[in-house]
Amino acid sequence: MTPRRHLRRPVTVSALSAAAIAAGLLIAPAQASADQVRIHDIQGSTRLSPLAGQTVSDVPGVVTGVRTYGSNKGFWLQDPQPDDNPATSEGIFVYTSATPTVKVGDSVTVTGTVDEYYPGGASTGVQSITELGGKPVVTVVSSGNPVPAPVVLDAKDIPDAYAPDAAGANIEPLTLQPKKYALDLFESLEDMNVEVDNARVVGPTDAYSELWVTAKPGQEPTRRGGTVYEGYDNPNSGRIQVQSLIPTAQAAFPQADTGDELTGATTGPLDYNQYGGYTIAANAIGTLKSGGLKPEVTAKQKKDQLALATYNVENLAPGDPDSKYTALAAGVVDNLQSPDIVALEEIQDNDGATDDGVVACDQTVQKFVDAIKAAGGPAYDWRSINPVNDQDGGEPGGNIRQVFLFNPARVSFDDIPGGDSTTAVGVAKDHGQARLTTSPGRIDPADSAWTASRKPLVGQFEFQGKRVFVIANHLVAKLGDQGLDSRFQPATQSSMAQRLQQAQVENGFVKQLLAVDKHADVVALGDLNDFQFSPALAQLTDGGVLKDLITTLPVKERYSYDYEGNSEVLDHILTSPALTNAQYDVVHINAEFAHQTSDHDPQVVRVRP
Template identity: 35%
Template structure:
């Protein structure tokens, strides 16, 4: 036994030496294999990183959206040239008897132009029938059309002669190009000639002879041949086939019809706009109307004068055709109806916002409240309107945390006595909201210089804020003055609220934008309320200057650039600062103005919204988005947005409180990363010298006593075989 104990170390040493000799080549082979595998892994990782980088670059949002909507608006304005026709045009004969020229038909009088070749001359026309009468005269149309689709077969006759529809007449009188509005001017009044209005060919009758009665001509389906452009690329050429402006002229005074149309918007100043049944030329919006889109002119929308007592809203419709004669008033072609069936209710209801309050989400609304003041006298802001607007804040848009108010007037409205403060106006609205069970809002503003901000004379309209102090804090600083420019210091507003560059010439006679810094759950948000230059001053779409020019656009673009520069400076000083720009920009989501505002720093939330729902306003047949909200890119992906259609599609009889719909944005701060929370360990990238996987349990690692993952099965088997052999040898020695 003693002998065996001495030999045991020798046996084990022999076994270990044998194992080392056997395993050495295998270990070298395994090391070579491991090194090769690690190198391949490194290459794969490098390629993956490259692809990921490329993918990230490609997925960045586009900085600018293509817009050709204003491609024609920069062209020089040119008056539409009228080519006078010879008096015997198209082979048509006329006979001059005494001082009157007998013409073959009305088409000869109208001619292939916007102005008659007989303007100023005395004519005699026969075989015409009365199609409609009014207080200043009547419309007549040829019993037999001349077959020329470029000339109208009808004319308006200025006369006090008592005639009825269906009378067949012979008329003598003088042709004049005039304005229908001029006929209603009373003695002693002065008629102010429109600057870019078209004229209507009129026959001032000196003698009217009745020749019995006759059947009326069949009305022309007005939508059958309506061109898609107001004026195409030949503005000086009369072309009814391609230009809607000329197409309307070719029907001036004639009986026309619209097939079972639907109503596009509320009656306004006596007009409703119709769209023929089956219309498919343009995509319809969510209420069956047509949105204004870039480089598209909604020429198929047809205005009909129904009087200012007519009640209609969007989506209402007619089960029968609407017929009338074509006239031109207020720089628009429209129908004077001869047949107006009963209107059917389309069932459109005022909306309720789908954006609801949430503890960690900041809700901001923008609302143009249309010339709102504390003055409830006649012609000012009636108490009923105050009540409607207050209710809409509570019921339809769910009491937003911040409300930017547009068109707040001074305390006494349009009374021009030097008053500039609008605090009473704002506080009256806040008090009504509280009285009706809503939140208790505070009001803040910077009053304008008297008469310096445009709008209704004496009213001093401005933008302002209501905010809920239980939810947000208006960062406490000195309030800016009317003429002080807002500025940043250390990434925060120096004065709060403050007006943006109020003495800049681009804001002359325009509402100044107002910046206000709020704090919400530790975040600082600068909200900027806006009401940019209006479109008053643009050429009329159906006017004498063609192509029509947006004369006000350049000023809005400059205002947009100023706003963007202000945002850029704030972000430069404080990249974590959040910006929300709201208000009535008096331009569309696809406009150059909107692009100037957004720049590379902001996202126009309307562009991210459903295309069929992009509107907050209705004007002359088209839904459009004058009201927009822009947010800085550092919060855009956590912002939801929606207009709430409670006003623009309706009349006061339906609950309308303003001519604009409010728009709402909600910023989600609930997923904000908490810096005090430990971060989870990140898995290291594979490397050539690391074979140890990450410890996912965050526990201290133990020293390995089993073979590492790089050890092969063959190595384990050899070690086991050597140990077994040594053991057997030892036992044999013991036995011996």
């Protein structure tokens, strides 16, 4: 198991004797008093405990799970005698900081401080976890007790509505409505023992031994087993993350692809973390049943078709293992059928993430070009523009940028001097046709829209006597946006404003091209870091100058990325009105699989300019 590290803020030390703390968090068995505080009293009927900050004594319960790894060590406690209020959870996490000495099935009492802990920090917008901390004193009353029966999470009990709409305000003070909102249901079960049965995997196993399942299998299914994300108002309420409390030596975490199934019961306490929200910390995981998912292969372009692709190769650098280059190359040659032009995103400089002023990427690209040729592909030529050091965002020191690969046997590149990292490309008129002033060039790199972000790379190509303008993009990432499970609803997307500004600048450039020649063939493609229904895409396509081809696919096929169990769109290919005969394909070879070469699926379009 390779769990994520759970960051933790300092906790307040309870007013407990130093001797008891030094004794290893255990004191002699004792009986709880009749009027003691119980877990549902601590949890209350909102997201915040009515007893937050207070010390509570001899809180009883049965241990349902123990976390011995990471910096968030502790155990889950559940009261086997619930109240009759469905809004109040009967479970709580006891943060011990050191490895707990209790076992599942122990009946214990806990004295500690009630704490609201925001994993990852309150500033990120996450919800809090109601905990017992402050160096708690744990008393074992008996062992070998039955664990409270899990609450089964299934389609009929999870509301379709995800969260109350508070116009962006904090929902913490609101009384939970577990029959109305999925987030309220999960909060009402916080830290309780839960179960999902025969759950379909909608987010593959990642490097941290996590996967996503859906408890609502009929909710927006893709044709390949995922759950498609159709809009801000429909975040798919059945998604639940699964981690494991089982030591790897006893059972390896399942390596699941999208569309696989965890047959039988997956059970454990319902945790919450900053990497996906509500999570089953599983004591038992269903048996993995393969869905048989295979990587896709697109059609080969015809002789008179120009094939263009976009592929985010995820921080490719010369220091990456040869196996990554080999796998990426196989994707280009075998799955994408050797497109004529490939726009690459996230090509790093020649020494990768070493922050030493190096910005050239010739070694990175040449290693990739060689790998493609070794895989049976064409001898690609390439063009790019080196960025100003440390000015384009991404992994510090990596200087990621977009690169054009092109097959000189099929297409030629019009080299027009003058393009560099700080010079803006312009549009001129050439015998009635639009023409770039520099090629390759960058769109208005000095505009504040591109601060700490990649500038669009523009190239002028010739295919069978026809001029084609290609814009390779990698818009600003969604870093800093609040998660779907945020305590602010709807969640704030702070990065949206800059992408909207970037889309406006690029839209203006495309309008310049079409003002000179309304029949100009323009293809804009790349990782736009936003959805087809987003304001940024609406701005980029404003005036009908570009068409987002993802919208031409059936709804169930509109995705190129998987995030928190949602199959969603970040990568796009857009075409100008003159290109009316586009054959477009998202080629699913990465995002749905546990073993990925990149976290993005590439896309290809075949056009006749």
